[in-house]
Amino acid sequence: MKTNDIITIKGVNKWYGDFHALNDINLTVKEGEIIVICGPSGSGKSTLIRCVNFLEKFQEGSIVVDGIKLTDNVKKIRQIRSEVSMVFQCFNLFPHLSVINNLTLAPIWVHNTTKQEANKKALSLLDRVGIKDQAYKYPNQLSGGQQQRVAIARALCTSPKIMLFDEPTSALDPEMISEVLDVMVDLSKEGITMLCVTHEMGFAKKVADRIIFMDEGQIIEQNEPNTFFNNPESDRLRLFLDQILTQ
Amino acid sequence: MSIFTPKQSRPSPKTQVGILSWTTKYLFSSKIDIALSLFAFYLLYLILPPLLDWMIFSADFSAKTNAECTREAACWFYIGEKMNLFMYGMYPLEEYWRPNLLLAITLSFAFIVRLLRFQPYKNKAALALFIIYPVVAFFLLYGNDFLGIKIVETDQWGGLMLTIVVALVGIVASFPIGIFLALGRQSRMEIIRFLSIAYIEIIRGIPLITILFMASVMLPLFFTEGINFDKLLRALIGITLFQSAYIAEVIRGGLQAVPKGQYEAADVAGLSFIQKTVFIILPQALKISIPNIVGSFIALFKDTTLVLIIGIFDMLAIAELATSDINWMGRKTEGIVFVAIVLWSLLYLMSRYSKALEGRFNTQY
Ligand SMILES: Nc1ncnc2c1ncn2[C@@H]1O[C@H](COP(=O)(O)OP(=O)(O)OP(=O)(O)O)[C@@H](O)[C@H]1O
Numbered sequence: 001m002k003t004n005d006i007i008t009i010k011g012v013n014k015w016y017g018d019f020h021a022l023n024d025i026n027l028t029v030k031e032g033e034i035i036v037i038c039g040p041s042g043s044g045k046s047t048l049i050r051c052v053n054f055l056e057k058f059q060e061g062s063i064v065v066d067g068i069k070l071t072d073n074v075k076k077i078r079q080i081r082s083e084v085s086m087v088f089q090c091f092n093l094f095p096h097l098s099v100i101n102n103l104t105l106a107p108i109w110v111h112n113t114t115k116q117e118a119n120k121k122a123l124s125l126l127d128r129v130g131i132k133d134q135a136y137k138y139p140n141q142l143s144g145g146q147q148q149r150v151a152i153a154r155a156l157c158t159s160p161k162i163m164l165f166d167e168p169t170s171a172l173d174p175e176m177i178s179e180v181l182d183v184m185v186d187l188s189k190e191g192i193t194m195l196c197v198t199h200e201m202g203f204a205k206k207v208a209d210r211i212i213f214m215d216e217g218q219i220i221e222q223n224e225p226n227t228f229f230n231n232p233e234s235d236r237l238r239l240f241l242d243q244i245l246t247q
Numbered sequence: 248m249s250i251f252t253p254k255q256s257r258p259s260p261k262t263q264v265g266i267l268s269w270t271t272k273y274l275f276s277s278k279i280d281i282a283l284s285l286f287a288f289y290l291l292y293l294i295l296p297p298l299l300d301w302m303i304f305s306a307d308f309s310a311k312t313n314a315e316c317t318r319e320a321a322c323w324f325y326i327g328e329k330m331n332l333f334m335y336g337m338y339p340l341e342e343y344w345r346p347n348l349l350l351a352i353t354l355s356f357a358f359i360v361r362l363l364r365f366q367p368y369k370n371k372a373a374l375a376l377f378i379i380y381p382v383v384a385f386f387l388l389y390g391n392d393f394l395g396i397k398i399v400e401t402d403q404w405g406g407l408m409l410t411i412v413v414a415l416v417g418i419v420a421s422f423p424i425g426i427f428l429a430l431g432r433q434s435r436m437e438i439i440r441f442l443s444i445a446y447i448e449i450i451r452g453i454p455l456i457t458i459l460f461m462a463s464v465m466l467p468l469f470f471t472e473g474i475n476f477d478k479l480l481r482a483l484i485g486i487t488l489f490q491s492a493y494i495a496e497v498i499r500g501g502l503q504a505v506p507k508g509q510y511e512a513a514d515v516a517g518l519s520f521i522q523k524t525v526f527i528i529l530p531q532a533l534k535i536s537i538p539n540i541v542g543s544f545i546a547l548f549k550d551t552t553l554v555l556i557i558g559i560f561d562m563l564a565i566a567e568l569a570t571s572d573i574n575w576m577g578r579k580t581e582g583i584v585f586v587a588i589v590l591w592s593l594l595y596l597m598s599r600y601s602k603a604l605e606g607r608f609n610t611q612y
């Protein structure tokens with residue numbers, strides 16, 4: 001049963017200076033839904049998902065996350081951020097903290113978990129992403145794929161309701177992409193709401209409930225995977241799919 | 248088709264060693280190199296022999312009075328006779344054990360910190376040491392009636408001891424102030440940012456001498472008359488005000504070098520501003536700034552010699568003072584050379600330590 005709306009985006013407009021980066025975005029995401037966002041470079045995909053946890057401010061419209069309306073209020077923002085985790089393209093692990101400390105920092109200081117509990121959970125998550133043996137290394141001692149799996153484990157450590165992924169595999173060498181995608185596929189069965197910006201169409205076909213195509217700051221088309229790939233409505237999407245699938 | 252046969256790994260080829268290959272590689276590898284090397288050798292030839300002759304070969308190490316001593320070269324017995332003055336100033340002889348003990352405590356710090364390295368409570372212990380140490384240092388050097396430690400007024404302090412006190416207090420006190428100023432300069436709150444920028448830019452525009460004069464003349468005006476405002480304390484405040492502006496700029500450079508992604512990752516994790524600053528940003532920013540921080544401290548250490556102009560007897564002032572002894576007229580050069588050697592050695596140690604520190608932070612991650 002996927003009934004509750006967990007993210008409601010209404011009439012969101014955002015400008016960088018004079019540049020209209022998001023143009024009247026409307027989007028509702030249901031609890032547990034897995035959404036893949038794709039589109040050409042510069043179309044506003046990152047900007048959109050970064051608005052959801054207020055890493056970017058927007059000038060018009062409203063976003064409600066799990067019943068909390070996004071405002072400038074610092075308390076509200078922190079409240080939302082404690083429920084929404086994010087995985088970045090270039091990992092953004094904390095280089096001066098060991099892997100395990102990267103994972104336990106937020107649980108201990110933001111969620112008031114005890115150190116033992118946080119450690120236990122961190123180790124079990126590292127086990128799940130297949131790198132328990134690297135727990136006491138520093139991020140720079142790991143490969144890109146391993147670092148990104150640490151980043152995913154770190155994002156999961158706070159038991160988020162929503163996970164945002166911004167091109168999690170595009171900074172990785174080809175042979176490491178699948179190890180990260182495997183973890184994400186595994187995650188998609190958990191019931192966590194996921195918003196993924198990615199160009200991995202295989203992944204999208206496999207797990208997405210809905211795929212969103214963006215261009216020039218607008219949502220051009222959205223559909224469930226089958227229709228999205230086989231019966232694209234707009235010429236723009238057809239062109240995009242041609243380009244991306246013939247690569 | 249040829250079959251792949253794995254090759255044995257071999258030891259790496261020996262690099263050429265020996266004086267000859269070293270000199271050809273580093274001193275005479277091109278025409279310009281040859282010219283520069285010869286010029287450098289010529290300068291050394293001009294400077295070194297007379298210097299060594301004055302300091303060592305013709306110098307007099309044994310003569311006990313000025314009259315017996317040679318006039319042509321150094322008379323080192325003079326330094327030996329004035330050694331206490333150079334080290335402790337007018338600090339009473341029978342109380343020398345106090346600065347000595349403090350020095351021993353300070354030096355053992357390095358070992359204590361190393362010993363605690365792997366203990367789970369190391370941060371708390373370090374913090375405790377950091378708070379207790381200045382108190383202990385103050386009671387030991389200045390004294391305390393209640394504890395039965397005889398009070399030695401600061402105008403009796405002097406020499407190397409005072410130089411180190413001024414430099415250490417300047418370093419330790421300016422560091423946290425510098426951090427706050429650097430953070431303030433990046434703050435989104437306009438007033439805080441404006442005040443930080445104004446402070447930093449004004450102080451950096453004024454020479455230390457002027458600040459020392461102002462601190463020694465103007466500070467007492469702010470306080471009710473009758474309170475005897477210690478001269479050394481005034482100098483320390485002046486130096487701390489000065490140094491914190493420079494440290495702030497150094498740390499700001501480090502803050503700017505921390506990638507934007509680190510700020511974002513900390514925000515996304517839900518950390519508060521203070522948590523983000525303390526756990527994520529400052530550790531990385533400070534690590535980046537270590538070489539510049541040490542550089543700035545070395546500059547401060549040298550600048551402390553300026554306190555002599557407001558009548559505080561640091562080591563350089565002692566070199567001047569000691570010449571007023573009628574038994575040892577005309578021995579100023581020896582004093583100044585001695586001070587130069589001591590200060591240079593300390594600064595060299597400091598910069599070696601900073602190198603070691605950088606290395607240690609680097610291997611960690
Ligand atoms: N901080 C900024 N200042 C000005 N313009 C920006 C800024 N960030 C993004 N933009 C512009 O906004 C547009 C959308 O950027 P965004 O990063 O959302 O694109 P994207 O769809 O994620 O592209 P990519 O696939 O390359 O990551 C781009 O044209 C970009 O140049």
Ligand SMILES: [Mg+2]
Nearest residue numbers: 045046047167
């Ligand atoms: Mg992007």
